[in-house]
Amino acid sequence: MxxxxxxxxxxxxxxxxxxxxxxxxxxxxxxxxxxxxxxxxxxxxxxxxxxxxxxxxxxxxxxxxxxxxxxxxxxxxxxxxxxxxxINASTEEELNEIRDVFSYNAIEDKIIIEGLLNKLKKDEREILVLRYLKDYSIQEVADIMDIPLSTAKTRIYRTLNFLRGKSGGVKNEYYYTRKFNGQR
Structure with missing residues (x-):
C-alpha cells in the first residue's frame, strides 16, 4: 500500500x-x-x-x-x-559496536579504519556511518540527526577533510566534484 x-x-x-x-x-x-x-x-x-x-x-x-x-x-x-x-558509553565500546556491525575485507583496512575512527568525535563517526555505511542521502542524514542540511554537509566535509589529513588519502564526493570542475 x-x-x-x-x-x-x-x-x-x-x-x-x-x-x-x-x-x-x-x-x-x-x-x-x-x-x-x-x-x-x-x-x-x-x-x-x-x-x-x-x-x-x-x-x-x-x-x-x-x-x-x-x-x-x-x-x-x-x-x-x-x-x-x-551508562555513558566509552569510546572503546562505541568502536566495538561499529566493529561488530560492519565487516572488513582486509586486516590492513581494519587497522586503518579503526585508527581513523578513534580520532573522531561521536557525532562525526555517526554522521559518516549514516552517510557512507548506511547509504543515506545527505538530506536523510540531516533529517535523522535533526540538523539543517547545510550543517550536515559542513560536518561531512570537515570530518572527511580531517580524515584526509590524518590518512593522506581519503577522498569524498566534494573532492571529486571540485577536482573535475577545475576547482581545488
Whole structure:
C-alpha cells in the first residue's frame, strides 16, 4: 500500500495503518535500534517507546513521504536517551559496536579504519556511518540527526577533510566534484 495513504490514515488515528508502515521496514528498524543498544531487550524497548512517541506525534509530520526518516530520527533519539540513562558509553565500546556491525575485507583496512575512527568525535563517526555505511542521502542524514542540511554537509566535509589529513588519502564526493570542475 502507498506510504502516503497509510500516513494519512495514521494521522486520523488508525493504529493498524501505522503498524503496517512500520512492518514494511521492521528488520531495518530493529537493526538500527540494536546497533545503538547492543542487546535485543533494550532494542525492543526502544522500538516500543519510539513507536508510541511517533504515533502520538504523527500529526506533526509535515511531509508524508519522509515518514521513515522522521520515524528513524525518533528511534535514534530514543536509543540515545536510553543509552544515557544506562551508562555513558566509552569510546572503546562505541568502536566495538561499529566493529561488530560492519565487516572488513582486509586486516590492513581494519587497522586503518579503526585508527581513523578513534580520532573522531561521536557525532562525526555517526554522521559518516549514516552517510557512507548506511547509504543515506545527505538530506536523510540531516533529517535523522535533526540538523539543517547545510550543517550536515559542513560536518561531512570537515570530518572527511580531517580524515584526509590524518590518512593522506581519503577522498569524498566534494573532492571529486571540485577536482573535475577545475576547482581545488
Amino acid at each position: 502507498d506510504v502516503k495513504i497509510l500516513v494519512k490514515k495514521s494521522k486520523k488515528g488508525d493504529i493498524s495503518s501505522f503498524m503496517k508502515l512500520l512492518r514494511e521496514r521492521e528488520e531495518f528498524i530493529y537493526k538500527i535500534s540494536f546497533t545503538y543498544t547492543e542487546n535485543s531487550y533494550d532494542a525492543e524497548d526502544c522500538i516500543s517507546e519510539a513507536t508510541i512517541k511517533a504515533f502520538d506525534k504523527i500529526k506533526q509530520l509535515k511531509d508524508d513521504n519522509k515518514f521513515f526518516s522522521w520515524y528513524t530520527s525518533i528511534l535514534i533519539n530514543t536509543c540515545r536517551k536510553s543509552l544515557k540513562r544506562r
